[in-house]
Amino acid sequence: MSEKYHPLSSETVPAYVHSRLELRQMFEKDEALETAEVGDGNLNLVFKVWSKADPTRTVVLKQALPYVRLVGDSWPLPTDRARIEAAALAVQARLVPPHIPRVYFYDPEIYLTVMQNLNDHIIMRKGLIQGIKYPRFAEHIGLFLARTLGRTSDLVLDYKTKKEQVARFINPELCKITEDLVFTEPYRYAERNRYHKEIEPQVLALQADEALRVEVAQMKEKFMTHAQALIHGDLHTGSLMVNQTDTYAIDPEFAFYGPMAFDIGAVIGNLFLSYASHEVRTADPDNRADFRRYLTESIIQLWQVFEREFQTIWDEVDPINMPKGYQRAYMLSLLQDSAGMGACKMMRRVIGLAGVEDIRGIEDVHERSIAASLALNIATALLKQRRDFHRIQDLVELATACRP
Numbered sequence: 001m002s003e004k005y006h007p008l009s010s011e012t013v014p015a016y017v018h019s020r021l022e023l024r025q026m027f028e029k030d031e032a033l034e035t036a037e038v039g040d041g042n043l044n045l046v047f048k049v050w051s052k053a054d055p056t057r058t059v060v061l062k063q064a065l066p067y068v069r070l071v072g073d074s075w076p077l078p079t080d081r082a083r084i085e086a087a088a089l090a091v092q093a094r095l096v097p098p099h100i101p102r103v104y105f106y107d108p109e110i111y112l113t114v115m116q117n118l119n120d121h122i123i124m125r126k127g128l129i130q131g132i133k134y135p136r137f138a139e140h141i142g143l144f145l146a147r148t149l150g151r152t153s154d155l156v157l158d159y160k161t162k163k164e165q166v167a168r169f170i171n172p173e174l175c176k177i178t179e180d181l182v183f184t185e186p187y188r189y190a191e192r193n194r195y196h197k198e199i200e201p202q203v204l205a206l207q208a209d210e211a212l213r214v215e216v217a218q219m220k221e222k223f224m225t226h227a228q229a230l231i232h233g234d235l236h237t238g239s240l241m242v243n244q245t246d247t248y249a250i251d252p253e254f255a256f257y258g259p260m261a262f263d264i265g266a267v268i269g270n271l272f273l274s275y276a277s278h279e280v281r282t283a284d285p286d287n288r289a290d291f292r293r294y295l296t297e298s299i300i301q302l303w304q305v306f307e308r309e310f311q312t313i314w315d316e317v318d319p320i321n322m323p324k325g326y327q328r329a330y331m332l333s334l335l336q337d338s339a340g341m342g343a344c345k346m347m348r349r350v351i352g353l354a355g356v357e358d359i360r361g362i363e364d365v366h367e368r369s370i371a372a373s374l375a376l377n378i379a380t381a382l383l384k385q386r387r388d389f390h391r392i393q394d395l396v397e398l399a400t401a402c403r404p
């Protein structure tokens with residue numbers, strides 16, 4: 001770690017901001033600044049800074065801590081993830097500029113990125129919990145997925161650049177977190193698992209299900225070995241900031257060269273977690289059905305936009321090397337693996353260490369168990385029956401049939 005590293009605090013942020021020439025156009029020399037630490041993720045410090053005289057002049061500072069914030073300094077974590085995140089944001093911003101926050105600079109001495117404050121947007125998970133629909137999200141994320149995945153893969157990059165990029169984005173410790181928390185611990189006894197007693201019989205049955213564990217192992221192997229594209233690596237609805245017109249993908253500190261399906265599945269799996277949570281969060285049956293329709297239509301639309309955009313990439317690549325039959329097989333395995341990866345992402349959020357507010361934020365234990373149980377049922381079906389999916393509608397139909 002750099003010798004200059006020191007974590008910032010709300011007290012030290014203003015002096016740091018004033019010391020940076022890159023921010024001279026934003027803030028006047030020594031003007032009064034307000035700061036708040038707003039990090040509610042599992043890993044980092046996040047500060048909002050704004051001019052006291054004009055709050056519209058504002059930035060966000062994100063700084064890596066040398067340990068997992070959720071757990072404390074007993075779990076050290078390399079700060080290099082901040083470099084990976086800044087580099088991934090730069091790649092993504094070239095490919096889908098409207099959907100990536102503007103980065104002002106990255107400070108490698110203290111592992112800190114200064115970026116656009118998305119003040120007019122909220123974390124999508126929080127909006128979904130409130131039952132808010134985001135009509136542009138599916139189109140935007142379908143585009144984001146197609147361009148960031150397709151255009152960082154061997155389909156587009158030349159052989160040498162691709163390998164250089166794989167090396168640049170080697171991210172072993174963050175991958176290990178995913179290997180453990182997404183693909184290992186939920187499916188066996190682990191001290192870090194955190195589920196309520198009420199769903200224990202279902203969790204124990206799932207952990208004893210050899211066929212399911214075989215499927216999970218296949219997903220884990222793909223995650224560990226398939227250096228297909230520069231993936232975001234943590235594309236849950238807490239990594240999306242939205243409003244009625246815009247969608248931003250943030251926080252790619254888990255980025256590395258991995259399987260495309262991991263990102264696609266993360267989005268789909270998190271929409272199904274929301275779907276399961278509204279089993280109890282939305283009491284009125286008509287409102288519930290309406291919101292669920294929004295979620296499932298979003299899943300269908302995002303895949304269709306992804307497919308359409310991906311086709312523009314197929315159309316660019318050498319048709320002799322990429323015959324139509326190969327393209328079809330490639331897209332089919334992406335669809336089926338996205339179902340499998342998404343399922344693992346769902347199960348880890350119900351059983352494992354890091355849960356999601358959609359489910360774990362349901363106060364009544366019995367209601368929480370109903371939502372958690374439905375999420376596990378959907379995930380099990382998606383994982384075990386993914387080879388039956390030939391269209392995105394097949395996946396949605398199976399998941400929605402899991403309702404009690």
Ligand code: SR1
Binds near residue numbers: 041043177178
């Ligand atoms: C210990 S980190 C737990 C989780 O937080 C991140 O958002 C990733 O999803 C990771 O698995």
Ligand code: MG
Binds near residue numbers: 041234239251
């Ligand atoms: Mg994050």
